Amino acid sequence: MTAERGRPEHRRAASDLTGRSSELDLIRAVIENSGRLDSSLTLFGEPGVGKSALLDAAADLALANGMRTLRAAGAEFEANIAFAGLNQLLVPLAPMFPQLDSSHESALRVALGFGDGPTPSRLLIATATLSLLLLAAHDQTLVVLVDDTQWLDDASADVLAFVARRVADTAVRVLTAVRTTEQPPAGDVNSLTIHSLDDAAAESLLIGRYPDLAEPVRRRIVTEAQGNPLALVELPAMLTPDRYPSADALPAVLPLSERLSRTFASRISALAPETRDLLLLLALGGSGQVLSDEGVVGPGAAAQLDIAEHERIVVVDRQHAVVFRHPLVRSAVVELAGAEARRRAHRALAKGRALDPGHRAWHLADASFGPDEEVASLLQREAIQALKRGDPTAAVAAMTRSADLSPDLQHRSQRLAATAYFAAEVMGDLQSVSSLLSDARRVNAGVGSVAAASAAASLLLYSDGDVISAYRVISAALRVPDVEPAAEEVNSAIWILSLTVALNGRKEMWDSYRELVERYRDMLPESVLIRSEIATNPATASPEALATLDRQIAALATERDPGQIIRVAYVANDVDRLADLREPLLRVWREGRQAGAVASVTNALMLLCGESYLAGRWDDTLRFAEEGLELVEAYGYLEFVWYLKYSKALAAAALGQQDVAEEPLEWMLSWSLPRQAFIVPQHVYRVRTLAAIGRGDYETAYAEAVRVSPRGVEGGTAQQLQLFVAYDLVEAAVRTGRTEQARGFVDAMLRMGIAKISSRWSLLVAAAQGLVSGGEVASAHFERALAAAPEELWPFERARVLLAYGEHLRRERATVESRVRINAALTIFDRLRAAPWAERARNEMSATGLSRRQADASQVQLTPQELQIATLAASGLTNKAIGERLHLSARTVSGHLYHVFPKLGVTARAGLRDALTALGEQHDDPEFP
Structure with missing residues (x-):
């Protein structure tokens, strides 16, 4: 640490802060860790209310207690530069970097501009910062003081918030100040709102600082200052007796902000x-x-x-x-x-020697007298880097300034259009999109661009779901002869085109999309090329394409670009790999909310809906969908509404909430058909298929499933089988006596090779084969199905297969084996709260000869030790005797029985034998009592 400087003479002791005794008590509690508060505190208040003075007082208290301090302050001029604030705070600790582990040292050096390398994750930087501060506080308590955190760059603010939530019970204290005129947000870090002084305290402050001030002047200042300590301290300097000899000579109006600005200016001008x-x-x-x-x-x-x-x-x-x-x-x-x-x-x-490219680009921009293509290009590169590191606000700011500095009208128009695209695809500011596009056309009305087409197509697609218009705008721009757009423009355009084509779903549009991908293949990144192969028909995706996708997914563990994460996730969604993207998507969701990236957040929420549904976390599905609907309705992203409503409806259908599932479906149909968004009705029919199967209405289920694929039944074979209802269609056909059609659907599944897509489809294809087979052949298919996927994956599908297998075994009179499979299904259905399917499982269990009470009892899952203790207790042994036999204490035995009793549905030892007998019938095991 650097040597201490003497305390400036103008600094006043903490006890001299007029009217702030309660605030100082709280600060003292944090500094001295008296137990009243944790180790962090945030001060909120309007400009000039005294937050900085309180931080000064905190520094004095730390000094008096022999503690170290670190100080930093947010700067509005650096708000667009990632980690600028953290750099300011941690530079004094740079000599300690080598004492950190290598990953933390490297992360800090790269983030703070001291080293080269890939941008580390924000979480790694945050944990590295925390480790560094704890290291600095090893021998001496460390007090971190950060003023004006409202002007910190987002990255530094996130790290500081992370640290503040984790310093409890350590030797680190964190005190921050935020300028705000609003009620501070609720949070998990202690906060204190600094209010203006009351009149008595304000007058006391004036008397203490300016004892010779005339009373009428003092009263006027108290009135005009309205308790703002900075105004109380600074205004008298402008109201000296030589200028204003009496109160009557004072100006009639003293606007506070103007008077303070004049005060500062006059003092600075004298230097x-x-x-x-x-x-x-x-x-x-x-x-x-x-x-x-x-x-x-x-x-x-x-x-x-x-x-x-x-x-x-x-x-x-x-x-x-x-x-x-x-x-x-x-x-x-x-x-x-x-x-x-x-x-x-x-x-x-x-x-500056240590300046990073982002800082340099902004300083050069602010130094420019007029248009400058070199600086404009630097800022454009900074905008792209800002997007990649997950800072969309900085990206939009940099690209906007880049457009301003462009001397060439075509370049300026293209950069304005690119800004519009950023606003649409990341920020969710559709109003700005329209305005920016108008500016781009006004600058260069005669020249179109792929960037402008992408932004316009985004606006058409997101604001109203105008699929055909969006498709025409973007495809026309990509087909203009003799146009050589930049690679970034083509990448963005192909992405938007893929969204419009996927929403329409017709073969002609997919063919056009593939043609344009081929035309620009050499300019497109691997992720886009993989999407063009997989999204067109997942069943025909090559093993090489799937392997490439898996590598891309693995690389997302450290990816900072939310756009890249979302684009890979869309492809992963088509082939059941969203489970591997849960953490990256949650990162996009969390960081996007902090950055105000509405579009990125909404895309992440939609994908998380799908991931949560397949994982059986249906409460998460509903929660993510609700949050997404609030966002899109607030920001006008109407194109996303249908999918979020669909996600809620699908989860409701699985839960057996039939009315809730049906409620949004007619709206989805009426919204989608005029827009030629033909994929939406297929999702409607999927929900209705699932709901009908749940309530046992297989005829309706078959009719709805067939509607998903209008040409899905021709001569008893599947010509065009939509994947997401394939298994439902087979089950509904079997249940309604359409055995030949069902076999045709299964043959189609096998010809399409969909089992290779994922373990989920291996599970479902084999199970579908079991549904249309009989005897030992069916059992073999079901066994192969259950072995195809890990038990923890796809719980709902697995439970459905277990139930179908149990039903088959019951018909084959393999009663004990049937009960085992049905009980396993029932356990999963109950855990998922899939009420209709749980009811079916109970009915099937009853059909095996168990009463409903026995069926419920058969669900009991005892650990081996619990079963052993329960069996010995049922035989009449005491806890002490059981403990001696099993080398356990009597108290441990008692604890186990405390958990066993409610599992078996008994309240005393006398009921153990009957309960264990019912459990033994399930296993057909003579070792049970």
Whole structure:
């Protein structure tokens, strides 16, 4: 750690903060870890209310208690630069980096711009930061103070929030301040809203600071300041007796914000030009790190800094970090400098030795006097990098500025269109999309572009689901002769085209899509090429394509680009691999919510709906769908509504909530048919098929399943069998006596080779073969089905297969084996709360000769030790005797029986024998009592 500086003379003791005794008590509780609060506290309040002064007081308390401090402050000029705030905070600890493990050290060096390499995950950076702070606090309590966190870049803010939630019971304290005029959000970190002072405290503060101030003037200031401590302290400097000898001479109106700005400006204007130049570099640079680069600040920076500190413009803390006394001071420094001085400062900052490309691009942009293609290109690259690291707000800002700096009208139009595409595909700001496209056309009305077509197609598709118009716009742009769009533009356009084609579902559009993919094959990334092969017909996907997809999925563990995660997930959804993307999708969901990336979040939620449904987490399906519906209805993303409603309906059908499942279906039909979104009715019929099977209405189930594939039944064979109802169609056909048709469907499944897609389809194809077979052949198919997929995957499908197998065994009079399979199905159905199927399983169990009570008892799952103890207890042995036989204490035996009794549905030892007998009948095991 660096050496401590002496405390500035203008800093006042914590006890001198007028009207803040309760706030200081809470801060003291955090600093001293008195038990009243955890180790973190966030101060909320309006500008000038005293948050910075309270952080100063916290620093004084830490110093008095022999603690270390780290300080940083958010800078609005750095809000678009990832990890700028974290860089400012952790630079003093850089010498300790080598003491971290290699992954944490590498993550911090890359994130903070000290090293090269792939962008680490935000979670890894956060855990590395926490480890570093704990290391720094090993010998001496460490107090972290961060002001103006509302201006921190999102990445730094996320890391800081992560740390603040995890420092309880450690030697690290975290105190932050947030400027806000609203009610602070609820959270799991302690917060304190700093309110304005009441009139009595305000007057006391004025008297203490300005004892010679005339009483009428003091009262006027109290009235105008409205309890704002900064205004109370600064306004009197402008209301001196020589300028305003009496209260009557005061201006009639004293607008607070204007008066404070004038106060700061007047103090800054009195400084020497050299000092103002340094302050401008500090303000635009965002932190005091610029001081270490003499090539930027010049050799006399230290002397000018001393002057600025003496004049109470800045504070230099113990680690030599420079902090402006208030954000308004920083703003005033920038505003007072003038345009040319600001450009000159940005040019100087762009030459900084340790500057990363993103900072350099922004400084060069702010230094530009007019259009500059070189800088525009740098910003365009920064926008793409921002998207890849999951920072869509920064991407839109960079691309917008890139368009502003483009000297060529065509380039400017294309960049505006690209900004529109970012806004549509990531941010969810459809209103901005329309405005940006209008600007692009106005700039260059005579020149179209693939980027503009992508944005326009996104707007048409997302705002109203206009499939055909969106398809025509994008395909026409991709077919323009002699046009050579950039690879990024083609990638985006093909992605939007694939969405329109998938929603329409017709062969002609798929053929057109494949043709355009081939035309631009050399420009497209592997993920897009794989989608064109798999999405067209998953059943015909080559083993090589599936293997490539699996490699892409594995690479997403460290992927930061939400667009890449979502695009791979859409392909994975077609071939039952969403379970492998749950964590990346949850990351897109969480980080997208923080970044305001509505479209990314909604896509992630839709995919999570599908993953949760197949995993049997139907509560999650409903929760994700509800959140998605709130988002899309608030932001106008109408095209997503149908799928989110469908997800809710499908889960409701599985749960047996027939009315809930049916409620959105007519809306889905009426919305989709005029838009030629023909895939939507197929999803409607799927829900109705599943609901009908659940209630045992197999005739309706067959009719609805056939509607999914209008040409699915021709001469008893399946010519065009839609995958997601294939098994349902076979079951419904068998149940309604259409055995030959069912065999035709199974033959079609085998010809299509869908078993190779995933273990789920291996399970279902083999089970379908079992449904249309008999005797030992059917049993062999069912056994092969159950062996095809891990037990923990596809629980609903597995339970349905177990039930069908149990029903077959009952008909074959293999009663004991039948009960085992049906009981296994019943256990899963009950866990999933799949009520109709659980009822069917109970009925089947009864058909094997068990009463309903015995059927329920047969579900009991005892561990081997529980079964052994229960058997011995049923034989009459005491707990002590059982313990001696099993080398257990009597208390342990008692604990096991405490859990066994409710499992067996008994309340005393006397009921154990009958309960175990019923359980033994299931296994046909003579060893049971």
